Structure formats: C-alpha cells, structure tokens
Amino acid sequence: MSELTVERVREAFGALASGDRRAMLEYWDEDVTFEIPGNHAHAGRHEGLDSFLGFLKTVGELSGGTYTAENVTIMVNAEDGYSVDVNTNRALRAGAPSDSTSPYDLLDVTALHFLRWRDGRIVEGRGVILGDGGSTSALWWSPINQDGSRRGI
Numbered sequence: 001m002s003e004l005t006v007e008r009v010r011e012a013f014g015a016l017a018s019g020d021r022r023a024m025l026e027y028w029d030e031d032v033t034f035e036i037p038g039n040h041a042h043a044g045r046h047e048g049l050d051s052f053l054g055f056l057k058t059v060g061e062l063s064g065g066t067y068t069a070e071n072v073t074i075m076v077n078a079e080d081g082y083s084v085d086v087n088t089n090r091a092l093r094a095g096a097p098s099d100s101t102s103p104y105d106l107l108d109v110t111a112l113h114f115l116r117w118r119d120g121r122i123v124e125g126r127g128v129i130l131g132d133g134g135s136t137s138a139l140w141w142s143p144i145n146q147d148g149s150r151r152g153i
Contacts, residue, residue: 004078029121031048033123042055062094063091070088087111091107110129113125
C-alpha cells in the first residue's frame with residue numbers, strides 16, 4: 001500500500017487531469033463514489049469512476065475548457081486514511097463574454113474535497129463549497145440565463 005501523503009494527493013489529481021485511465025487507477029478506485037454539492041442537475045452522488053469522469057466532462061463542456069482548480073492547501077490524516085484539499089475553482093461559461101462578471105457566467109468559488117483512502121486509492125469523495133459559493137455555484141449551473149431565457153446544460 002502506498003503511504004498517504006500531501007504529494008500523493010497532488011499526484012491523484014494530476015492523474016485525473018491527465019486523462020490516462022491507467023494512471024488514474026493508481027490513485028482512484030474503480031468503484032469510487034463522489035458526492036457533488038449543490039441543487040443542480042449534476043449534483044449528488046456519482047457512483048463509479050466512469051460516472052465521476054462523466055461529471056468532470058460536463059464541467060469541461062459547460063466551461064468551454066476554462067475550468068481551473070488552484071490548490072490552496074492539502075491536509076492529510078494518514079493514520080485514518082483521509083485527506084482534505086482546499087482549492088479556488090474558476091470557470092467561464094462557454095459562450096459567455098470573456099469579461100463577464102455575472103455569476104451566471106463566471107464561477108469563482110473556494111471549495112474542498114474530503115477524501116477517504118483505502119489501500120492507496122481514493123474510495124470516497126465529497127465536495128464542499130465554502131461561503132457564498134453555494135449560491136454563486138447554483139447560478140453558474142442554472143439552466144436559466146440572467147435575462148430569464150433558457151440555455152442548454
């Protein structure tokens with residue numbers, strides 16, 4: 001079993017971002033469950049790596065590939081098999097003006113992942129959005145534009 005360290009947590013997200021499934025499976029259990037916060041169509045429990053990757057693909061599509069997560073800090077409790085990483089998440093809705101500051105277009109939240117590890121892999125994850133980020137996130141995920149017209153999500 002690999003030791004749970006801050007570096008291992010970083011590597012797990014690096015493997016996820018790589019798109020290389022073999023690399024992902026070194027850190028992410030095939031049967032991982034991941035709970036996405038919010039009250040939008042994509043929130044809730046994603047069961048299995050494929051479901052979680054499907055959610056991430058949706059984020060990429062809705063953001064036109066602009067989604068970023070800048071790590072703030074990582075904390076590890078190796079003895080009990082838990083890690084917490086805090087990130088600043090940003091994205092601009094696909095098709096939105098590049099200078100938009102509308103929360104319907106611009107996602108800018110502080111979030112964390114609470115991860116449970118077993119045998120060197122993430123088996124469960126929960127996302128948490130801090131502060132007023134829950135409200136602004138809901139607007140970004142909304143199927144309604146600021147002017148009240150519908151948009152596809």
